[in-house]
Amino acid sequence: MSPAAYVFLSVILFVIGAVGVLVRRNAILIFMSVELMLNACNLAFVSFARLQGNLDGQVVAFFVMVVAAAEVVVGLAILMAIYRARKSASVDDASLLKY
Amino acid sequence: MTTIAATGVFRAAWLLVAFPVFGAAVLLIGGRFTDRWGHLLGVLMSLASFVYGLIAFFALLGKSGTGRSQDLHVYSWIPVNGFQANIGILIDPLSISFVLLITGVGSLILIYATAYMAHDPDRRRFFGYLNLFLAAMLLLVLSDNYLGLYAGWEGVGLASYLLIGFWQFKPTAAVAAKKAFIANRVGDVGLSLAIMLMFAEFGTFNFTGVFDTAKSGGTGVTTALGLLLLLAACGKSAQVPLQSWLLDAMEGPTPVSALIHAATMVTAGVYLIVRSNPIFNDSPTAQLAVTVVGAVTLLFGAVIGCAKDDIKKALAGSTMSQIGYMTLAAGLGPAGYVFAIAHLLAHGFFKAGLFLGAGSVLHGMDDEVNMRRFGALRKFLPITFVTFGLGYLAIIGIPPFSGFFTKDGIIDAAWEKGGTSGWILAACAIVGAGITAFYMSRVMLMTYFGKARWEEDGVLGGAGAHPPYTEADRHIPHPHESPLAMAIPMILLAVGSVAAGWFLIVDSRFADFLAPVVGLPPDSHGIWSWPGIIALVLVVIGVGIAWTMYGRVPVVAVAPKGSVLTRAARADLYGDALNESVLMRPGQWLTRLSVFFDSRGVDGLVNGLAATIGGTSGRLRRIQTGYVRSYALSMLIGAVLLVAGLLVVRL
Numbered sequence: 001m002s003p004a005a006y007v008f009l010s011v012i013l014f015v016i017g018a019v020g021v022l023v024r025r026n027a028i029l030i031f032m033s034v035e036l037m038l039n040a041c042n043l044a045f046v047s048f049a050r051l052q053g054n055l056d057g058q059v060v061a062f063f064v065m066v067v068a069a070a071e072v073v074v075g076l077a078i079l080m081a082i083y084r085a086r087k088s089a090s091v092d093d094a095s096l097l098k099y
Numbered sequence: 100m101t102t103i104a105a106t107g108v109f110r111a112a113w114l115l116v117a118f119p120v121f122g123a124a125v126l127l128i129g130g131r132f133t134d135r136w137g138h139l140l141g142v143l144m145s146l147a148s149f150v151y152g153l154i155a156f157f158a159l160l161g162k163s164g165t166g167r168s169q170d171l172h173v174y175s176w177i178p179v180n181g182f183q184a185n186i187g188i189l190i191d192p193l194s195i196s197f198v199l200l201i202t203g204v205g206s207l208i209l210i211y212a213t214a215y216m217a218h219d220p221d222r223r224r225f226f227g228y229l230n231l232f233l234a235a236m237l238l239l240v241l242s243d244n245y246l247g248l249y250a251g252w253e254g255v256g257l258a259s260y261l262l263i264g265f266w267q268f269k270p271t272a273a274v275a276a277k278k279a280f281i282a283n284r285v286g287d288v289g290l291s292l293a294i295m296l297m298f299a300e301f302g303t304f305n306f307t308g309v310f311d312t313a314k315s316g317g318t319g320v321t322t323a324l325g326l327l328l329l330l331a332a333c334g335k336s337a338q339v340p341l342q343s344w345l346l347d348a349m350e351g352p353t354p355v356s357a358l359i360h361a362a363t364m365v366t367a368g369v370y371l372i373v374r375s376n377p378i379f380n381d382s383p384t385a386q387l388a389v390t391v392v393g394a395v396t397l398l399f400g401a402v403i404g405c406a407k408d409d410i411k412k413a414l415a416g417s418t419m420s421q422i423g424y425m426t427l428a429a430g431l432g433p434a435g436y437v438f439a440i441a442h443l444l445a446h447g448f449f450k451a452g453l454f455l456g457a458g459s460v461l462h463g464m465d466d467e468v469n470m471r472r473f474g475a476l477r478k479f480l481p482i483t484f485v486t487f488g489l490g491y492l493a494i495i496g497i498p499p500f501s502g503f504f505t506k507d508g509i510i511d512a513a514w515e516k517g518g519t520s521g522w523i524l525a526a527c528a529i530v531g532a533g534i535t536a537f538y539m540s541r542v543m544l545m546t547y548f549g550k551a552r553w554e555e556d557g558v559l560g561g562a563g564a565h566p567p568y569t570e571a572d573r574h575i576p577h578p579h580e581s582p583l584a585m586a587i588p589m590i591l592l593a594v595g596s597v598a599a600g601w602f603l604i605v606d607s608r609f610a611d612f613l614a615p616v617v618g619l620p621p622d623s624h625g626i627w628s629w630p631g632i633i634a635l636v637l638v639v640i641g642v643g644i645a646w647t648m649y650g651r652v653p654v655v656a657v658a659p660k661g662s663v664l665t666r667a668a669r670a671d672l673y674g675d676a677l678n679e680s681v682l683m684r685p686g687q688w689l690t691r692l693s694v695f696f697d698s699r700g701v702d703g704l705v706n707g708l709a710a711t712i713g714g715t716s717g718r719l720r721r722i723q724t725g726y727v728r729s730y731a732l733s734m735l736i737g738a739v740l741l742v743a744g745l746l747v748v749r750l
Contacts (some may be wrong), residue, residue: 092726096728
């Protein structure tokens with residue numbers, strides 16, 4: 001199986017994730033979509049590492065996982081705080097920071 | 100022109116100015132503490148100057164030749180290398196004549212004012228200003244250079260402003276004061292330019308220096324100087340075209356009208372021209388301009404005087420006209436200088452006397468100035484009537500009263516100038532004499548003769564008086580003779596009106612006295628001459644016309660509509676209307692245009708820029724919706740564009 005298939009899969013996953021971020025209102029689901037995009041990137045990194053025959057992409061994938069874990073921690077904490085305050089997880093409701 | 104350093108009694112000449120300066124300083128700085136005796140100090144200071152003036156006059160008579168021009172250096176005002184501005188006093192026949200007029204007539208008027216202003220709470224301030232005026236006027240005529248003269252010139256302008264607006268609670272008086280000041284500024288610009296031109300051309304302001312080098316300056320410079328000095332004289336002496344302020348200046352108290360706006364300050368322009376005689380002698384153009392201004396003004400003022408019902412304004416028109424005579428004479432060169440000054444001195448007596456008489460009438464008539472509400476006052480104010488009458492005979496030029504000698508001299512001098520201009524000038528002067536007789540007879544008849552009109556048919560001011568008096572403000576004047584303090588100055592001035600002209604003109608007394616300063620008239624002609632006789636005939640005709648119009652038939656209480664000329668004269672021959680349309684309205688348009696340009700142009704640009712930036716930012720900030728998805732979309736678009744850009748560059 002050629003590595004190109006992995007790259008196409010990664011593109012499909014990234015697009016699904018991006019569309020999810022754009023169209024969903026629930027913060028949890030947006031969060032999940034973001035994770036999907038990150039993992040699509042990881043898949044692309046790993047595939048390109050395999051194509052290139054070196055380990056750089058795999059190392060970066062690890063870094064992405066670490067950053068994603070940290071981001072999940074901070075993001076979920078903010079989400080909890082917002083939910084407690086507003087009894088809603090909709091991101092459209094939390095749109096006060098504007099003109 | 101040669102002078103010698105002052106000696107003997109002349110070394111104290113600075114006292115002439117110092118006395119009234121001291122009086123003004125004490126009265127104006129001392130304030131209310133001097134209220135009780137302030138007016139007496141004012142009179143005393145004026146009398147002290149007069150006494151010193153007399154001493155100096157007789158000392159001067161004892162000298163001969165250049166000894167009659169005593170120059171006293173007082174102090175160096177602005178001592179700079181190459182620029183010496185000194186304060187100096189020059190006592191010569193011309194200046195001492197003015198000193199005696201100013202302090203003599205001034206003292207009489209101050210004595211008169213102690214009684215006239217007795218009920219005014221601000222009498223002390225009034226005397227302070229009058230002393231200030233005397234000091235400035237004496238500095239004007241005594242200075243031995245043009246810079247000191249200019250200081251006095253501005254000083255009398257200031258004093259005139261303060262005194263016209265003395266009753267500043269009356270809006271008319273406040274406006275009249277401002278008008279006088281502004282009209283005078285126009286003339287003052289002429290004098291300051293003349294002084295600058297003198298310094299640029301001759302490097303000095305001293306009379307001796309300027310006059311000695313004036314001849315080498317060429318006629319161009321002397322003509323320019325002459326015209327600038329004429330502009331200055333027009334402003335101060337209310338000559339056409341700067342005449343409009345004098346009639347309004349009658350808003351001031353009557354002693355002010357007598358002293359400043361009849362006897363002394365308004366004649367400063369004539370003094371300036373006569374004092375600058377070497378400049379004018381050098382420039383026939385400037386002389387012609389002076390005579391034209393004089394001739395126009397003498398007719399102008401006389402016509403205005405014919406139509407005014409306000410007794411003071413009728414006299415003001417007459418003042419303008421008489422100064423026109425003096426200016427005309429001053430433009431005739433050495434033939435006229437003596438008569439200009441002689442007429443000025445005689446006029447100082449009779450016009451001051453006439454104004455004081457008018458003041459006495461006002462005093463008795465509760466400040467009513469409309470002659471149509473006078474009448475028959477000769478029975479109630481006999482002293483005023485007699486003194487006013489003598490002044491009247493003097494001004495219309497009935498021999499042997501003073502106006503006859505001096506005015507006749509001016510008419511003769513104009514006649515003997517020869518040529519077309521001489522004919523026209525003499526004709527103007529002769530016609531002016533006739534008109535003078537008409538308007539002065541009118542004043543006389545309306546005020547002192549006929550029926551008493553202040554109450555007719557039970558209505559104040561006569562039936563149909565306007566404005567109609569209601570029962571509530573019924574206040575009928577009880578005409579009465581003025582107190583002695585007012586009567587005595589009037590009597591003394593009447594004596595001057597009778598005798599001054601004869602004393603000065605007969606035997607060429609004054610001509611010989613003034614000769615060192617202004618030169619001798621070409622030949623001394625007799626008292627009787629054809630132009631003089633024609634003028635006398637016209638005077639009689641003028642009196643006759645006035646009698647048929649105001650003496651034979653009763654004077655109506657309400658001014659009739661009158662002919663076109665009468666209405667024009669009532670409106671000061673449209674002098675104000677002309678100033679308004681030629682100077683004031685364009686000025687207003689200019690300011691309005693500037694304001695429009697400022698608010699729409701400059702402000703519009705700045706405000707428009709600010710509004711554009713504000714509006715754009717207002718619209719731009721609408722992008723910040725607060726929705727996460729819109730930010731995410733913009734990030735996605737950005738990223739896609741970035742990738743697309745990279746791909747384009749790569750490929």
